[in-house]
Amino acid sequence: MGVFTKELEFHSRGKGTYEISDDVAEVIRESKLRTGTVTVFVAHTSASLVLMENADPSARHDLEKFFDKLVPEDTAYFTHTYEGADDMPSHIRMALTRSSEVIPFREACMLLGTWQGIFLFEHRRADHRRKVVVTVMGE
Amino acid sequence: MGVFTKELEFHSRGKGTYEISDDVAEVIRESKLRTGTVTVFVAHTSASLVLMENADPSARHDLEKFFDKLVPEDTAYFTHTYEGADDMPSHIRMALTRSSEVIPFREACMLLGTWQGIFLFEHRRADHRRKVVVTVMGE
């Protein structure tokens, strides 16, 4: 049994979903571990993670639109708006999705479903550098 | 320390919550491990997991109704509808709940609360075979 940790950085260019599956897969290969779980963790409160269909981009488009409508930027009662209208909605959208995803792997390959991809979900309008920590644990 | 992985298959018969706590408990016993965490992972983007009250079915009934109303099937702006009106809502309901649950165990028993059960949350209307990967890690 062993553990291998690597910090990745992604450059997001506005609100949306960015697939990072290949980057996570590469860390598993680097770890030389064969069986276990990989934990993907986003070290921010205005970006999150989601496993989503990665075949047809329309699914992600509809998902993003749903969150835009569920947590509108012009919500009258928001008080935490110092960084702009997308400040508070970004925290709520993060809380409604996930900060970590734990995915099993075997023979050094993640046991994801056929169309299941790992996405960084950026909730801010401006460009950001986002830190994602990948921890591989197993044998 | 060791790791033990098993793939389970569940046959869902339409939208709803299906308890899988006993199946997960059985994998822990098979693993012969005594202390650690079990990761339950659903390898699909139109089904998810949720820990929920397992005593009174009315709680799950209300939960399912809430998600039906929060993400309605007849949402006008959905474009990802190739597989039917329940296609896109299923992805969003998955994103709003969980793809993995990580639960601690000790003396080979999960440390779940008294009325806490593990449920597969099926979001599609048609019958499906769902793959759930259970990874036991510990000593």
Place this chain on the structure above:
Amino acid sequence: MGVFTKELEFHSRGKGTYEISDDVAEVIRESKLRTGTVTVFVAHTSASLVLMENADPSARHDLEKFFDKLVPEDTAYFTHTYEGADDMPSHIRMALTRSSEVIPFREACMLLGTWQGIFLFEHRRADHRRKVVVTVMGE
């Protein structure tokens, strides 16, 4: 590699978010492990966990208000209301957030973002004692 588990108890005094980051950090120090992941698990279905901004309390205030509006206590179709108007909303708010959070650590310190705190999210009005299980795994 090793695993260390500790059960913590928190006394919540009504609906709201309660930071528990320092309590989790203390368990990592007790474990003597240096690198790996810590799993925080709440053993209840009417309380949950969320990673949230811990600098400006207005962000948590807005978050709590959003959940109050998204899952209103007076929802007409709720049938699971035996324990009061906050019974069913508490289960749904739990399902929309998280029952476990998995956070990487290195040199015995969690790799949380600068303003990222771990919060117990209490959804019931009355005082409660809440059990949180912290599992440290690594080397």
